[in-house]
Amino acid sequence: xxxxxxxxxxxxxxxxxxxxxxxxxxxxxxxxxxxxxxxxxxxxxxxxxxxxxxxxxxxxxxxxxxxxxxxxxxxxxxxxxxxxxxxxxxxxxxxxxxxxxxxxxxxxxxxxxxxxxxxxxxxxxxxxxxxxxxxxxxxxxxxxxxxxxxxxxxxxxxxxxxxxxxxxxxxxxxxxxxxxxxxxxxxxxxxxxxxxxxxxxxxxxxxxxxxxxxxxxxxxxxxxxxxxxxxxxxxx
Amino acid sequence: xxxxxxxxxxxxxxxxxxxxxxxxxxxxxxxxxxxxxxxxxxxxxxxxxxxxxxxxxxxxxxxxxxxxxxxxxxxxxxxxxxxxxxxxxxxxxxxxxxxxxxxxxxxxxxxxxxxxxxxxxxxxxxxxxxxxxxxxxxxxxxxxxxxxxxxxxxxxxxxxxxxxxxxxxxxxxxxxxxxxxxxxxxxxxxxxxxxxxxxxxxxxxxxxxxxxxxxxxxxxxxxxxxxxxxxxxxxxxxxxxxxxxxxxxxxxxxxxxxxxxxxxxxxxxxxxxxxxxxxxxxxxxxxxxxxxxxxxxxxxxxxxxxxxxxx
Numbered sequence: 076x077x078x079x080x081x082x083x084x085x086x087x088x089x090x091x092x093x094x095x096x097x098x099x100x101x102x103x104x105x106x107x108x109x110x111x112x113x114x115x116x117x118x119x120x121x122x123x124x125x126x127x128x129x130x131x132x133x134x135x136x137x138x139x140x141x142x143x144x145x146x147x148x149x150x151x152x153x154x155x156x157x158x159x160x161x162x163x164x165x166x167x168x169x170x171x172x173x174x175x176x177x178x179x180x181x182x183x184x185x186x187x188x189x190x191x192x193x194x195x196x197x198x199x200x201x202x203x204x205x206x207x208x209x210x211x212x213x214x215x216x217x218x219x220x221x222x223x224x225x226x227x228x229x230x231x232x233x234x235x236x237x238x239x240x241x242x243x244x245x246x247x248x249x250x251x252x253x254x255x256x257x258x259x260x261x262x263x264x265x266x267x268x269x270x271x272x273x274x275x276x277x278x279x280x281x282x283x284x285x286x287x288x289x290x291x292x293x294x295x296x297x298x299x300x301x302x303x304x305x306x307x308x309x310x311x
Numbered sequence: 312x313x314x315x316x317x318x319x320x321x322x323x324x325x326x327x328x329x330x331x332x333x334x335x336x337x338x339x340x341x342x343x344x345x346x347x348x349x350x351x352x353x354x355x356x357x358x359x360x361x362x363x364x365x366x367x368x369x370x371x372x373x374x375x376x377x378x379x380x381x382x383x384x385x386x387x388x389x390x391x392x393x394x395x396x397x398x399x400x401x402x403x404x405x406x407x408x409x410x411x412x413x414x415x416x417x418x419x420x421x422x423x424x425x426x427x428x429x430x431x432x433x434x435x436x437x438x439x440x441x442x443x444x445x446x447x448x449x450x451x452x453x454x455x456x457x458x459x460x461x462x463x464x465x466x467x468x469x470x471x472x473x474x475x476x477x478x479x480x481x482x483x484x485x486x487x488x489x490x491x492x493x494x495x496x497x498x499x500x501x502x503x504x505x506x507x508x509x510x511x512x513x514x515x516x517x518x519x520x521x522x523x524x525x526x527x528x529x530x531x532x533x534x535x536x537x538x539x540x541x542x543x544x545x546x547x548x549x550x551x552x553x554x555x556x557x558x559x560x561x562x563x564x565x566x567x568x569x570x571x572x573x574x575x576x577x578x579x580x581x582x583x584x585x586x587x588x589x590x591x592x593x594x595x596x597x598x599x600x601x602x603x604x605x606x607x608x609x610x611x612x613x614x615x616x617x618x619x620x621x622x
């Protein structure tokens with residue numbers, strides 16, 4: 076473990092130097108303990124793959140005492156302290172080239188049928204390591220090795236929100252319109268980021284995500300419900 | 312009510328910003344220059360948490376529909392009330408129907424207009440701050456436009472105040488901003504660190520509330536510029552592959568995968584946000600405890616900056 080100063084208002088607590096479920100679980104457990112115990116002087120926390128950024132108020136606690144208090148929590152930071160994860164079902168329409176515009180090309184590159192690619196992608200359960208970069212964007216693990224694919228040679232400048240893509244061993248869901256180099260297999264009508272909602276972001280660190288394959292008619296129906304603010308995401 | 316007659320290039324409602332949302336990818340927002348923002352509120356008798364306007368390079372022209380008080384701080388924009396020159400960094404009493412105008416900034420980038428009572432827009436995730444890229448907060452998540460109307464919360468009578476002359480920053484100078492090394496200082500060569508703390512860096516026009524892009528001597532990496540993505544603190548000096556620094560500000564991305572060589576002290580970060588494109592700045596490394604001392608010092612300056620007007 077290392078404490079890396081990030082200016083005078085934050086410290087980066089690095090729990091490992093690799094991307095793994097084990098390290099990330101300890102990051103989320105440490106965050107949970109810090110928030111649960113209301114550690115003096117802590118203002119907010121940002122989990123990432125293998126580190127936790129802890130914002131603090133130096134008027135309330137010094138750098139060394141803060142690092143000391145965090146160090147004491149680290150041995151307890153295991154899966155055991157975390158509440159059971161939420162399981163979020165994300166409807167995803169793969170079967171429309173307008174939405175999953177790279178599906179056929181990605182299948183060809185992977186030497187799979189489109190049907191098998193969809194089945195492999197939708198059949199997996201994904202873990203949200205953390206949310207970052209843009210509002211509500213999940214960094215996830217859990218993609219089957221068989222659909223590991225080099226990113227696009229030329230990233231596109233615009234990808235519509237809700238686009239579900241693969242690149243490397245990552246699955247990405249764009250939360251807002253952004254550039255990017257992922258192969259887009261489909262699109263979810265469930266808003267990952269809705270600035271008008273009381274809780275604008277759908278996913279949280281530690282969530283499990285399952286994709287449910289839907290057709291274009293259901294995609295449009297859910298889209299209409301989202302627009303009418305009557306859509307309820309399926310979370311268990 | 313504030314009736315916007317001309318909005319200026321980028322005028323937004325800001326308060327001190329949101330907390331607790333970065334773990335969902337939503338940045339804090341709030342004023343780029345917190346020092347000037349807080350003083351604008353204190354000059355009109357508001358708590359520091361009240362919402363005010365942040366104006367960029369050029370201010371708005373607006374009409375007030377009720378009597379009250381306003382104050383302008385930050386970048387030096389010429390202020391007029393009904394065409395008559397008024398002074399920044401002090402309370403300006405206004406009557407119903409008065410038209411206030413802020414012209415182009417002579418020095419600095421961002422001005423703040425405080426209104427007695429504070430601007431009344433809905434709280435979103437605990438804050439009235441506008442986050443432009445995320446389209447939340449402020450007025451419908453966007454910059455102000457001509458024809459917008461903003462409500463102002465009720466306030467009591469306002470005691471006229473002014474900011475002591477020696478507390479008013481000079482934005483025209485080339486500032487030396489202090490920074491704490493890390494979190495990834497070990498990913499840079501000695502030459503790279505010497506470049507950062509030895510030379511001048513010029514502010515580029517592509518700068519905004521997310522970050523200030525700078526250009527100067529290349530800050531050389533030891534081995535690649537990518538890291539396992541981690542959280543990005545206010546004032547982080549991020550250095551991508553081209554070796555040119557980007558200082559991340561209040562609307563920054565919550566996490567990122569580029570190395571961050573150092574982090575600018577919170578006492579000095581406003582200096583970066585007030586440096587105009589073409590203006591240059593220098594960096595100086597300080598340890599964390601010195602950065603905390605600088606913060607206490609700037610708190611002290613802030614506490615003693617506002618005086619009541621002598622009769």
